Amino acid sequence: MAKSKKKKDTEFSVADALRVPAGPVRVEDFDPGAAPAYPGEGKDDAPAQMAAMAPELSDLQERLYAAGRDNPDSPRLLLMLQGLDTSGKGGVIRHAVGMVDPQGIDLTAFKVPTAEERAHHYLWRIRKALPAPGMIGIFDRSHYEDVLVVRVDELVSMEEIPRRFDEINAFEAELADQGITLIKCFLNVSHEEQKERLLERLRDPEKHWKYNPGDVDVRMKWTDYMDAYSDVLTHCNTERAPWFVVPADRKWYRNWAVARLMLEHLRALDLGWPAADFDVTGEIARVDAT
Amino acid sequence: MAKSKKKKDTEFSVADALRVPAGPVRVEDFDPGAAPAYPGEGKDDAPAQMAAMAPELSDLQERLYAAGRDNPDSPRLLLMLQGLDTSGKGGVIRHAVGMVDPQGIDLTAFKVPTAEERAHHYLWRIRKALPAPGMIGIFDRSHYEDVLVVRVDELVSMEEIPRRFDEINAFEAELADQGITLIKCFLNVSHEEQKERLLERLRDPEKHWKYNPGDVDVRMKWTDYMDAYSDVLTHCNTERAPWFVVPADRKWYRNWAVARLMLEHLRALDLGWPAADFDVTGEIARVDAT
Numbered sequence: 001m002a003k004s005k006k007k008k009d010t011e012f013s014v015a016d017a018l019r020v021p022a023g024p025v026r027v028e029d030f031d032p033g034a035a036p037a038y039p040g041e042g043k044d045d046a047p048a049q050m051a052a053m054a055p056e057l058s059d060l061q062e063r064l065y066a067a068g069r070d071n072p073d074s075p076r077l078l079l080m081l082q083g084l085d086t087s088g089k090g091g092v093i094r095h096a097v098g099m100v101d102p103q104g105i106d107l108t109a110f111k112v113p114t115a116e117e118r119a120h121h122y123l124w125r126i127r128k129a130l131p132a133p134g135m136i137g138i139f140d141r142s143h144y145e146d147v148l149v150v151r152v153d154e155l156v157s158m159e160e161i162p163r164r165f166d167e168i169n170a171f172e173a174e175l176a177d178q179g180i181t182l183i184k185c186f187l188n189v190s191h192e193e194q195k196e197r198l199l200e201r202l203r204d205p206e207k208h209w210k211y212n213p214g215d216v217d218v219r220m221k222w223t224d225y226m227d228a229y230s231d232v233l234t235h236c237n238t239e240r241a242p243w244f245v246v247p248a249d250r251k252w253y254r255n256w257a258v259a260r261l262m263l264e265h266l267r268a269l270d271l272g273w274p275a276a277d278f279d280v281t282g283e284i285a286r287v288d289a290t
Numbered sequence: 291m292a293k294s295k296k297k298k299d300t301e302f303s304v305a306d307a308l309r310v311p312a313g314p315v316r317v318e319d320f321d322p323g324a325a326p327a328y329p330g331e332g333k334d335d336a337p338a339q340m341a342a343m344a345p346e347l348s349d350l351q352e353r354l355y356a357a358g359r360d361n362p363d364s365p366r367l368l369l370m371l372q373g374l375d376t377s378g379k380g381g382v383i384r385h386a387v388g389m390v391d392p393q394g395i396d397l398t399a400f401k402v403p404t405a406e407e408r409a410h411h412y413l414w415r416i417r418k419a420l421p422a423p424g425m426i427g428i429f430d431r432s433h434y435e436d437v438l439v440v441r442v443d444e445l446v447s448m449e450e451i452p453r454r455f456d457e458i459n460a461f462e463a464e465l466a467d468q469g470i471t472l473i474k475c476f477l478n479v480s481h482e483e484q485k486e487r488l489l490e491r492l493r494d495p496e497k498h499w500k501y502n503p504g505d506v507d508v509r510m511k512w513t514d515y516m517d518a519y520s521d522v523l524t525h526c527n528t529e530r531a532p533w534f535v536v537p538a539d540r541k542w543y544r545n546w547a548v549a550r551l552m553l554e555h556l557r558a559l560d561l562g563w564p565a566a567d568f569d570v571t572g573e574i575a576r577v578d579a580t
Binding site for chain 1: 383387390391392395397399428430485495496498499500501503510563566570573576
């Protein structure tokens with residue numbers, strides 16, 4: 001018990017700071033401009049803080065990958081990114097996920113469902129995209145869209161939403177049973193900062209391609225989305241699949257925090273290296289003879 | 291003409307240095323320990339040389355991605371990595387491809403064909419894995435295995451090989467017609483260096499998972515592979531889809547050279563940013579009003 005407590009204190013600093021507490025919460029309870037558990041000074045030393053994590057992150061990812069090569073029961077990691085437009089899902093993938101060997105990453109961006117996807121249960125496309133053993137799966141959006149946009153745009157009845165919460169909790173418990181560690185991140189950008197970022201995209205011709213007039217339509221439903229996210233953070237925040245609210249007004253903190261969450265969860269897997277399943281001495285002799 | 295000549299001189303330094311000349315060649319003609327067109331001193335400044343390329347590589351990859359978003363005819367890049375065991379296909383992906391935003395990378399590792407793949411023409415699985423518009427595809431092995439291992443292990447008749455060369459040349463011309471720029475890299479490791487690397491994997495328990503006793507069996511067929519690769523470099527080296535032989539005995543050079551090949555080929559696409567397909571002033575007003 002003492003050992004496990006120590007591990008928690010020292011290794012889960014950011015996970016502890018960002019984990020959503022049990023019980024009813026509101027998005028507005030969380031400060032989008034905060035930088036909890038950040039060990040440096042601020043923006044200026046963020047590149048150095050990122051770089052400091054890189055070697056260990058790289059080593060642990062390689063252990064995860066090695067463990068998964070011949071073992072279907074080996075652990076998997078699944079980073080899920082949710083957040084409103086401009087909250088930085090893409091930025092996190094570029095800067096935090098980009099620190100890791102692309103061979104160990106299995107990235108899926110969930111768009112508006114295709115006709116085939118709509119013909120199936122909403123979890124069908126999610127199950128198809130689960131990472132293989134040894135891989136770090138990245139979900140850019142997820143099954144949570146089916147209780148967020150779907151709710152705000154009234155594509156299902158309001159009675160259906162609590163039923164889906166139960167279904168999602170059961171699904172995520174099933175994933176945990178399969179050895180998939182979920183890291184569910186809500187990138188929390190403020191109403192004001194979103195406006196700034198949309199204007200930035202409009203003022204810079206090199207960023208026009210990132211802008212979509214539909215983004216403003218969604219922004220006009222801000223309070224509906226806050227309600228929908230608040231319910232998700234309240235009802236789908238289980239012990240085995242907790243939510244993390246990542247303050248996202250400061251990009252340097254957001255990227256650092258998600259990289260750190262990956263690092264802390266990889267550490268917790270306590271991965272060794274697979275033992276040789278061949279005769280090492282014999283093989284050295286064979287190679288030496290060539 | 292003057293402009294195009296200048297461009298070639300200044301921008302294709304590594305591509306020019308590593309491109310296989312037309313006509314009959316042998317693998318043994320190329321020095322695995324060389325470092326052609328490397329602008330620095332050597333191993334010590336390689337991290338700085340890599341870092342110096344990163345911003346432009348990142349910018350060009352983003353332009354490629356932006357161009358591909360709504361345009362099925364936009365250019366694509368396809369980096370193909372071939373080479374014997376320990377030549378560093380994985381290392382190149384980790385260190386050179388890893389410099390690029392994972393959202394713009396579509397990586398496929400071709401293994402021993404599955405039953406389903408064997409039931410189809412050998413190009414079937416290749417066609418399925420071609421990158422979407424705007425993406426950089428990475429092939430870890432490729433259709434060349436079907437004229438390499440398949441030939442060495444006599445899985446098809448020797449008469450079939452030249453027929454496949456023609457078929458592959460036609461296929462690659464078809465890809466070029468579709469706007470897919472191929473960068474075909476043969477990572478050229480020496481017989482001696484391969485031995486060192488296999489022994490290193492055997493001596494370090496953290497690397498045992500990378501070792502496969504089958505690697506020695508393949509090593510024993512070294513001259514057969516040199517013949518097979520020499521024929522590939524001779525017969526499938528077309529103007530529109532040339533081969534590059536990347537010296538691979540020095541890992542720092544190998545990684546730098548492949549990153550640089552990507553950079554030079556991206557530059558040659560001369561990509562701008564997509565124009566806005568919405569009313570920019572009107573959208574600024576809409577966002578301002580929220």
